[in-house]
Amino acid sequence: MAGKASATPATYSPSPATRKGKPTIYKDGDRDWVRPDGRGFQQCRPAFFRTGAVNAASGSAYAEIGNTQVIVSVFGPRESKKAMMYSDVGRLNCNVSCTTFSTPIRGQGSDHKEYSSMLHKALEGAIILESFPKTTVDVFALVLESGGSDLPVIISCASLALADAGIMMYDLVASVSMSSLGSDLVIDPISEEESYQDGSLIISCMPSRYEVTQLTITGEWSTNKINEAMQVCLDACGKLGKIMRSCLKEATSATSE
Amino acid sequence: MGLSNVVGDLSLEMEVDAFRRLFPLRFYERHLSESIRPDGRTLKSARDTSVALGAVASADGSALTKIGSTTMLAAAKMEVMTPSADAPDEGSIAVEYYMPSICSPLVRPGRPAEIAPVISKQLYDTILSSGMIDLKELSLISGKAAWMVYLDIYCLDADGALFDAALLSAVAAFSHLRFPVVSLNDEGRLVMVPEEGNGDKSGKEVVNKEKRKLSLSSPPFSLTCALHKNYILADPTSEEEAVMETFVTVVLNSSGHLVSLYKPGGPVLTQTSVIQDCIALTRQRMKEVQEILDESISGMEID
Numbered sequence: 001m002a003g004k005a006s007a008t009p010a011t012y013s014p015s016p017a018t019r020k021g022k023p024t025i026y027k028d029g030d031r032d033w034v035r036p037d038g039r040g041f042q043q044c045r046p047a048f049f050r051t052g053a054v055n056a057a058s059g060s061a062y063a064e065i066g067n068t069q070v071i072v073s074v075f076g077p078r079e080s081k082k083a084m085m086y087s088d089v090g091r092l093n094c095n096v097s098c099t100t101f102s103t104p105i106r107g108q109g110s111d112h113k114e115y116s117s118m119l120h121k122a123l124e125g126a127i128i129l130e131s132f133p134k135t136t137v138d139v140f141a142l143v144l145e146s147g148g149s150d151l152p153v154i155i156s157c158a159s160l161a162l163a164d165a166g167i168m169m170y171d172l173v174a175s176v177s178m179s180s181l182g183s184d185l186v187i188d189p190i191s192e193e194e195s196y197q198d199g200s201l202i203i204s205c206m207p208s209r210y211e212v213t214q215l216t217i218t219g220e221w222s223t224n225k226i227n228e229a230m231q232v233c234l235d236a237c238g239k240l241g242k243i244m245r246s247c248l249k250e251a252t253s254a255t256s257e
Numbered sequence: 258m259g260l261s262n263v264v265g266d267l268s269l270e271m272e273v274d275a276f277r278r279l280f281p282l283r284f285y286e287r288h289l290s291e292s293i294r295p296d297g298r299t300l301k302s303a304r305d306t307s308v309a310l311g312a313v314a315s316a317d318g319s320a321l322t323k324i325g326s327t328t329m330l331a332a333a334k335m336e337v338m339t340p341s342a343d344a345p346d347e348g349s350i351a352v353e354y355y356m357p358s359i360c361s362p363l364v365r366p367g368r369p370a371e372i373a374p375v376i377s378k379q380l381y382d383t384i385l386s387s388g389m390i391d392l393k394e395l396s397l398i399s400g401k402a403a404w405m406v407y408l409d410i411y412c413l414d415a416d417g418a419l420f421d422a423a424l425l426s427a428v429a430a431f432s433h434l435r436f437p438v439v440s441l442n443d444e445g446r447l448v449m450v451p452e453e454g455n456g457d458k459s460g461k462e463v464v465n466k467e468k469r470k471l472s473l474s475s476p477p478f479s480l481t482c483a484l485h486k487n488y489i490l491a492d493p494t495s496e497e498e499a500v501m502e503t504f505v506t507v508v509l510n511s512s513g514h515l516v517s518l519y520k521p522g523g524p525v526l527t528q529t530s531v532i533q534d535c536i537a538l539t540r541q542r543m544k545e546v547q548e549i550l551d552e553s554i555s556g557m558e559i560d
Contacts, residue, residue, distance in 0.1 A: 011336035011337060011338040056326070056362060097357055106336070
């Protein structure tokens with residue numbers, strides 16, 4: 001760009017640097033530590049959903065869970081790109097991107113390229129692809145603010161957007177994540193807790209059918225821990241599913257008035 | 258001609274939505290001849306506009322603006338830079354406009370919108386040439402440190418009049434901008450001082466205690482008008498923009514002076530009266546928009 005022909009000067013942010021090294025929010029063996037936002041270990045943040053956020057899209061949803069804000073737009077079913085071969089089932093195309101101001105330091109959070117494919121795998125099992133052969137449904141997500149536990153929020157918001165677009169699905173997909181911090185398990189971690197975690201478990205499930213569409217585990221987990229975490233997360237998914245359903249019901253009753 | 262007969266017959270039997278999709282030009286011309294638009298507006302009225310300041314909590318200044326369905330989210334973050342040798346007392350501004358894939362069916366991840374870098378450059382040029390911001394206000398330590406303001410504008414929903422909404426959100430974000438309080442630490446870098454009562458515990462000198470916000474002189478406001486044959490439509494939607502022959506964007510500053518005029522191609526304008534009409538419409542629109550902006554600013558200050 002001509003206006004910026006002079007080299008953009010190197011800049012730094014005056015915000016205090018993030019702590020590194022020994023975590024300060026808890027010490028090993030200290031069973032009395034409290035989460036930074038005061039929640040219980042098995043308490044999720046309050047969730048707010050709204051459909052119809054973007055008029056230009058076939059369907060869209062906005063989700064705000066704690067400080068994590070996500071908008072998802074769904075376009076389609078529309079014509080597949082010419083390079084694609086004929087397919088008698090529909091195709092799903094997902095893409096996740098972040099704004100530059102989603103993280104406290106500008107431009108630092110854009111390296112989650114795997115979110116797009118993880119979103120794809122989480123939703124694939126729930127969509128009835130046979131209902132739109134030869135065409136593609138595009139699901140685009142934009143993370144407005146990254147406050148922790150981003151991928152589960154993106155997945156839940158995306159399934160609401162798909163419902164808003166009228167794409168046929170077996171069930172909504174609700175998603176929740178759990179962090180392992182030393183010997184404790186905390187559900188729905190915020191970014192600070194995620195930065196100190198030893199391992200994480202993200203589960204996406206269809207609450208009414210009690211079927212899991214995606215389970216991702218990182219770090220070291222004993223079998224007992226996995227079972228415990230899964231149980232807690234599935235319960236949380238059930239509750240999240242109810243919230244999502246009531247959001248959809250509100251939206252339809254509002255339009256019918 | 259055979260074709261227009263066919264169209265004439267079809268239009269009697271077809272549903273409105275189908276006619277709108279198949280023959281958009283005829284659909285609009287039918288409305289324009291009655292001096293009305295499909296959404297019920299007159300040719301000269303703009304859509305409902307709203308401005309919400311402070312939409313992004315982590316940014317130093319932010320604004321969410323909506324003109325009809327077009328939604329823009331602007332966030333300004335401030336970082337410290339070393340000023341250049343030939344302007345040691347001036348900071349700098351970087352304006353970037355993004356159209357993420359969510360905003361429109363025409364934008365895809367591998368194929369960015371063609372209009373995005375055009376609008377980005379237009380915004381940058383308009384903001385700088387309007388003289389709204391005095392770069393000397395961004396200076397911290399002469400010759401050593403100055404503020405660099407990164408303004409990022411994201412289009413969340415694209416429904417016409419993108420430049421107008423983006424410019425309004427940029428002006429709103431700048432009026433909401435509050436400088437972080439910084440002091441010099443031992444390594445010669447500027448760090449933020451946490452907001453405390455009086456005096457900071459470290460005993461360090463606060464560099465910019467008094468200067469907390471930008472003084473904006475004559476902010477620019479714009480209006481895009483679509484031109485089609487003899488009609489001038491203020492604030493077109495994306496459907497109207499696609500159908501109309503060309504459009505003109507007029508930018509005025511608050512003292513009523515012309516900052517910029519942009520007409521990208523299309524049929525030749527043979528009468529200057531059309532331009533005069535567009536400028537008059539912009540002037541009127543500017544009053545409306547200024548009121549809306551002032552209301553939301555005063556709303557924030559009461560808090």
